[in-house]
Amino acid sequence: MGAGDDATVIGRAVVYLIPIVFLGIGFYYPLGVVLRDGLAPGPLRAVLTDPYFLHLIAFTLKQAAISTALSLALGLPGAYLLARYEFPGRRAVRALTAVPFVLPAITVGLGFILFFGGNGVLNRFLMWAFHLPSPPLHLLYSLTGIVLAHAFYNAPIVMRTVGAAWEGIDPSFAEAAAALGAGRWRRALGITLPLLSPAIMSSAALVFVFTFLSFPIVLVLGGARYATIEVGIYTLVRTLLDFPRGAALIVVETAISLGFSYLYLRAEGRFAVPVQGERKALRIPFFRRGRWGEKSLLAGYTVAIGVLFLGPIGAVIADSFRGEAG
Incomplete structure (x- = not known):
């Protein structure tokens, strides 16, 4: 060599x-x-027996579960709307669902303060419209504010994941069931829901893990009163310089998140439904006659979701153009 x-x-x-x-x-x-x-016995035992840390763990699980439920409640109608209806600007709306993914969490927190705060845009508008002497909505610095901000971030995950699966369902299944006399709700519960269950479970698991590990949103909109495990770790390590108990809390958080990930993977294998279809359902023009009840509900949903998503973003943009006097 x-x-x-x-x-x-x-x-x-x-x-x-x-x-x-x-x-x-x-x-x-x-x-x-x-x-x-x-993993040292002393700090780990202290974390698992201290009522304060047990409260942190319980509250973190609670807010993650509620945030996941609200994200599903807001995301599933949007997935249905994008998958089943055709309307002007549909592609733009679908593209806008990716905006929360690229927004810094601090920007989202600021947007919620500017829009939903006591002196925010929404409260000022309601006070002006209904001649109210004080702000009617008290959403921030509470569990409600944390959950709404988490839904802002994570409902688009449900929309995109479930919506893509919904678009890929072969309509032949529902057509065959209809030919056999199955009604619309029976087809939805007996065919569509089982076919969508893997996508729903996948998006729900992602949302739960994201909200369980959330830090900036909780810190900005919850503070010490509504602290989660992440905020507790920050307080122990950054403020109290208690590194052993901070490390023990990290171990507990990691074990819980890995445990839920394992349960999700096990459940996904059981509930997954293999579907092979060559056809895709044609989207219905939204402004065609018929289904007025459903379309009215979807229109109301669109207004509500527009307030939740566009309100904070618009408030940040508008505030950025104001001068110091504004």
Whole structure:
């Protein structure tokens, strides 16, 4: 082997060694320190027996469950609307569902304060419209504010995931059931829902994990009173400099999130329905005659979802153009 070959081998070794060293120093070593401190009997026992930390864990699970339910409640009608109806601007609306993914959490928090706050746009409008002496809505700095902000972020996940699955359902299944006398609701519950269940479960699991691990939204809109595990970790490590109990709380949070991920993967395998279809249902023009009751509900839903999503974004944009006097 010549000098050139030796240099090549050394060069390759250096190339492989750099990312390994980087991962070791930047990821595995800090992770090892956290696991070492977090799994120590003293701090772990303190976290699992202290009523304050047990309250943090319970509240984190509670707000994640409520946030997931609200995200599903807001996302599923949107998925149905995008999958089954054709209307002007449909593609633009679908594209707008990706906007929350790219917005910084602090921007979302600021938008909620500017729009839903006591002196926010919505309260000022309601006070003007109904001649009220004080703000009628008190949504921020509460569980309601946290859940609404989480739904702002995560309902689009449900819309896009379930909507794509809904568009891919072969209409032959429903047509065959209708030919056999099955009504619309029976087809929806007996055919459509089972076919959509993998997508619904997948989006719900993602939303639950995201809201369970949420930090900036809870910190801005909840504060210490409505703290979650993430805020508790921040308080222990950043404010109290209590690294052992902070590491123990990280271990507990990681174990819970991994546990829910495992349950989701197990459930997904059981509930998944293999579908092979070549046809796709044609979308119905929204402004065609018929189904006025359903369309009225969808129109009301569109207004509500527009207030929730466009209100905070518009408030931030409008506030950014105001001068100091404004």
